[in-house]
Amino acid sequence: MIAQAGGGLVEGYPRDTQGAQIKAAFLYDGTRGMFEKLGFTFERTKGTKNCVMSKTVAPASATLP
DSSP, X not given: OXXXXXXXXXXEOOBOOTXXXXXXXXXXXXXXXXXXXXXXXXXXXXXXXXXXXXXXXXXXXXXXX
16 A cells, blocks of 8 residues: 555564563554564664664555556
8 A cells, every 4th residue: 555655664663572472452553573674774763662663665556567
């Protein structure tokens, strides 16, 4: 949807669990590792348990062969 809307910078705010086990109820926004697997880059910490991740999505027309 982001690519079809012209692409751009996407930010996410996942939990930075630092490898610790966390109850699923607290992971509604995902983990840092999940975002990294999807190509997001760590930008900075956000509080004590969250972080800011970003990824640039190309416009849909730029991704067509």
